[in-house]
Amino acid sequence: MAFKGIVGQERILSYLSEALLKNETPHAYLFEGADGLGKKAVAQQLAMGLICTSKIKPCLKCNSCLKVVSGNHSEVKLIESEGSIKIETIRYLQKEIQLKPYEGKKKVFIINQAEKMTQQAQNALLKTLEEPPSYATIILIVNISSSLLPTIVSRCQVIKFRPIEIQKIQDYLIHNKGLSYEESKVIALFSKGIIGNALKILEDESFQEKRQLLVDITKELLRGKTLLALENGSLLTSQKNNIQEFLDLLASWYRDIMIYKETKEYHFIMNYDKIEEINHQASQVNLNKLKDIIYIIEDTKTKLKSNVNFQLNMEVMLLKMQEVISW
Numbered sequence: 192m193a194f195k196g197i198v199g200q201e202r203i204l205s206y207l208s209e210a211l212l213k214n215e216t217p218h219a220y221l222f223e224g225a226d227g228l229g230k231k232a233v234a235q236q237l238a239m240g241l242i243c244t245s246k247i248k249p250c251l252k253c254n255s256c257l258k259v260v261s262g263n264h265s266e267v268k269l270i271e272s273e274g275s276i277k278i279e280t281i282r283y284l285q286k287e288i289q290l291k292p293y294e295g296k297k298k299v300f301i302i303n304q305a306e307k308m309t310q311q312a313q314n315a316l317l318k319t320l321e322e323p324p325s326y327a328t329i330i331l332i333v334n335i336s337s338s339l340l341p342t343i344v345s346r347c348q349v350i351k352f353r354p355i356e357i358q359k360i361q362d363y364l365i366h367n368k369g370l371s372y373e374e375s376k377v378i379a380l381f382s383k384g385i386i387g388n389a390l391k392i393l394e395d396e397s398f399q400e401k402r403q404l405l406v407d408i409t410k411e412l413l414r415g416k417t418l419l420a421l422e423n424g425s426l427l428t429s430q431k432n433n434i435q436e437f438l439d440l441l442a443s444w445y446r447d448i449m450i451y452k453e454t455k456e457y458h459f460i461m462n463y464d465k466i467e468e469i470n471h472q473a474s475q476v477n478l479n480k481l482k483d484i485i486y487i488i489e490d491t492k493t494k495l496k497s498n499v500n501f502q503l504n505m506e507v508m509l510l511k512m513q514e515v516i517s518w
């Protein structure tokens with residue numbers, strides 16, 4: 192297998208390698224899946240594979256491959272945009288695609304976050320997909336294929352990227368990032384099988400801080416120290432920009448307690464390194480209360496999306512949680 196640096200996704204990689212080897216690649220691919228699964232990296236390596244001059248493709252060493260790595264290959268174009276992808280961009284693609292390749296035999300167009308294409312842009316692209324030149328390959332990358340016109344989807348070979356086994360992410364973190372078993376396990380679990388998430392958590396210096404803050408808050412709520420919890424609640428202001436993420440962490444905490452309470456198994460919980468506190472809290476709160484608390488957190492998440500009063504929402508959430516716990 193010639194694809195390198197992609198964690199997991201072996202099934203997809205071997206399928207694409209085989210297609211390259213047999214020279215049986217379709218004119219359009221649609222890579223579908225959540226962010227962080229390596230879709231763009233695979234698309235770039237597939238582009239390399241299509242223009243690579245070696246026998247095992249992509250070799251990642253030949254002149255063509257190296258040019259793609261540095262973004263300098265004239266026959267590989269990456270289209271992406273902060274805002275929407277407009278019809279003008281697709282018209283540019285249409286003009287470019289008609290010009291025969293002069294460097295190599297193939298031309299590859301990658302459209303990243305293709306759901307950003309406007310309706311007009313999608314309609315224009317459809318025409319190209321109906322009759323692409325024989326030397327061209329178009330790779331569309333999306334989170335969900337239903338965000339594109341069904342007529343576009345039906346003209347592409349759809350490749351679905353799925354989250355990978357937690358174990359694979361853990362192995363990667365241990366062997367490539369030098370993490371300990373416990374550290375890697377926690378991050379792998381929180382990544383939900385998405386390597387990009389794991390790398391983001393790894394870079395997030397405040398990850399452990401956030402988790403400590405939520406443990407402090409939950410302890411105080413349990414002790415009936417609402418005031419202290421509210422004080423910490425004002426500390427949540429520091430989390431204002433990432434509040435959805437923080438509330439996800441908080442919900443995961445109570446979910447862990449619920450799972451632990453029901454199974455007495457620590458293998459299924461995410462906060463693997465805080466098992467003692469989880470065990471302690473599990474002995475203090477019953478299942479119905481835990482369900483109510485998780486509901487309160489989820490409800491707050493929804494309210495925060497539409498309601499800008501951050502501080503009030505946080506206080507109401509903590510008071511409601513307190514009420515459930517002490518009731």
Ligand SMILES: [Zn+2]
Nearest residue numbers: 243250253256
């Ligand atoms: Zn090569």
